[in-house]
Amino acid sequence: MLIREATREDWHAIWPFFHTIVAAGETLTYPPDLGKEDAQEWWYVAAPNRVVVAVDDRGTILGTAKMNRNHMGNGSHIASATYMVDPAHSGKGVGRALCEYSVDWARDAGFRAMQFNAVVETNTHAVRLYESIGFKVIGTLPEGFNHPAEGYVGLHIMHKSL
């Protein structure tokens, strides 16, 4: 697996699984009806923030991540990131590879910590993954997320010092 910068052309391969994940509305605080063009503007954050894709040996895109500053001004030493893994390629360590890549990026870019603002507590796969990489839940917004199947569930704020 290789992680490289996302090109504008990659979006056509990203969008199908991005749309599946966002439209399901179970794991992210993104508008479930986000359209293809708006979603690209949303995802392709401007430099020095970054957007990458994880690709296999044949060049197939397995997942994507965006990495960005999370606070401004005197909080600008805090980074964040968001990950999307194609469900057709789950269980291959793609999410872990993207998360570890983003942590390395943030550290190398001089950030002092990473923060996730809104991790849905029923997304236990992600919570466990982040915890295994050293993130801790520092607080939970009670009933912060209206899960389509589970109803109102908590939104974790997670943090890792770099």
Add this chain to the structure above:
Amino acid sequence: MLIREATREDWHAIWPFFHTIVAAGETLTYPPDLGKEDAQEWWYVAAPNRVVVAVDDRGTILGTAKMNRNHMGNGSHIASATYMVDPAHSGKGVGRALCEYSVDWARDAGFRAMQFNAVVETNTHAVRLYESIGFKVIGTLPEGFNHPAEGYVGLHIMHKSL
């Protein structure tokens, strides 16, 4: 004291104290060098979000608040707000009036909770004010804010159910 919608013209009266507060860099994660025009675009959030001013009997602007949705998609039932009180008019209950107003707005607008994403822990006046109105610290980002005098201090995430 009256709280009313902010007009574009009000910005000329808001900017001097807004600039003083932001340039001091002690209480907000805003770029301390934010200029007058950029700051107005920043502060004047689009409807249905709101921007208000607190004025005295003579029409003098004492403080301002913006109120906005804090999360999107299935987290869109969470509101947030930010307050600026002219230091020349501190101690008159302006911050409390603006905070209570924003809580009422959020409740009336159908939000289920309010969240502050980044309350500097050394800003004890604000923390105590928010707590007295029913907000609770649900987590603290360790060393989340680089205070110009105190160094790295925590950033509280605060929450109130509506």
